[in-house]
Amino acid sequence: MGDADDLLPVEPAYKNVLRVRLTVTWLFLAMVALIARYALADVTRFAGLIPIAVLLIGLAVVAIAPTRIYRRLRYRLGDRLLQVVRGWLFHVDTVVPLVRVQHLDVVRGPFDKMFGTASLVVHTAGTHNSIVTVPGLTPGRASAMRDIIREQVRTDFA
């Protein structure tokens, strides 16, 4: 079950989605840093460093993170289970048996629409992992996976 060969990567366009999303987040943080700089100007001498630090970290994150996240993101749709593998520093490998799936969504956010990707969102009944997401798929592949999984679902909470 843990074979690296069967695990498929998602679409490369997902890297761009990540980049745009991270850029937006860090722009927001940069604004907050500017506000903090002026608010704390009297409190400490180092207030001027805050926006610079945030800017540098933000640039580093947007340049490096998307590629690394993309490389570590893998998924596999087996005949009885769905497996999603994410991360290296904090590695999480989730397996959901298909018969336990509650319902499925194919979601396209604004950034997804820009770059032609979609996410498959799988809902389970457990309170942990109640939502398992496979991001960065092509819309066609996501819909195909949804249909395949729907055949297998057999939850009985009578």
Add this chain to the structure above:
Amino acid sequence: MRRSLRSLGGAYALIAYLAVSGRWATAIIAAVAILFLGVAGTILYWMRFQYRVGQDEIRIDSGVISRRHRSIPFDRIQDVDITQGPLARLLGLAEVKFETGAGDGRRPEEGALHAIALARAEEIRALVRGSRSAAVAPVPAAQEHAPIFSMNLDRVLLAGVFNFSLALFAGLFGLSQTVGQPLGIDPFREEFWRKLFAASAPLENFVLTHRAAGVLAGIVLLLLIGLATGIVRTALKDYGFRLDRAGMGLRRRRGLLTKTDVTLPIKRVQAAIVASGPLRETFGWSELFMQSLAQEEKSRGNHELAPLARPAEVDAILEEIGWAPASGDFAWTHVSAAYVWSFALGLSPLLLVVMVQAFALWPLAVMFSAVLLALVGVRALAWRRIAYTVDGDRLLVRSGWWRRRLVLLPKVRIQSIDYRQNFVTRWFGTATLQLGVAGGRAQTHIIPAIPTAAARQLREDLLGSIR
């Protein structure tokens, strides 16, 4: 009504403030206004509240400004809970809550009828149950078999002793910080005590000269209050606890001032948890909880089936619902010592703090390192108890030192399995398995520090049986 009174807490503080700062007139006017608004609001709500029990649904129309028409089909209702507060019991009324098994308990009041006559409430429950299980013959109400499990007064009091609680002080602290300030009562400031003692000079001299005795008396008082609080709270909650079989469920009745009568459908049970603690286990007592899809009032999805029971009684309850017993010789697999070492590694940056303190104030450094050592020590104690085993078609996980738990989880109830590793545990060669189970809280089913190969093997084993 109770809820709306409680939500006016802020208003009470305002009134108290006004009262003590001498503005009596304003305070009285504010109190009267709030009382009037509260009563008027409640009356309006009740005038506009209607419910109707139909052929196969309950219809509830409610709301003053924004109307809500809700229809709950009997099929969606898992069961009907009947609760009676002390005042309601005097008036012969009850509150009826419909359990609909929604996942996270985000909507606890899917349907609730307040202040219904008790007889009518029981009628509604019989009706809902009757229509749900048309194939099963309804159990005649007159028949009362022996309970599966019950607690007499002695045991309730004993449970209270184990539930030693200093909650009273937390409450008093909160009170002193809000209402106490304007009234000048703040036990956390020295002047308060000085003024108090100044009022009786002999007492003051006595206390000052016998400091040690004073401290001892204080500790004894603390212990007594803790015991009393625990006993009172447990008696109020678990008085007259009894567990009976009711058709396809377990019926639990308990309570002193507020009586509750809840039925837990057996088929909805996801996992069983046998909980204990160092003191309880020494005397051979434990608690039994069921994690279920139906909702529980207070403990977020874990129904308490036995607040204090012997292992044999726990096994008897498990047998009643068709599960294998919890006690017995199991082939436990322990987890790696990396559980302790990775934690110690995580705490090691704090050693820097200790070193800084060693230069400045060395007593502080000693205290701080003692705290760090204590934390690692407790973790090591917990590590020795953590173990798991696969027993036929279920998984057993044992964990914890202070809060001891034994989780009985049938394999078919596992919804998902996470294999987790971070950069520290990877270096130690271990991983954590986190299991997704319906109901209950999200963090509860974790097996830490399993060697990677064994972890993958265990996951394969647990999921392989799911068809």
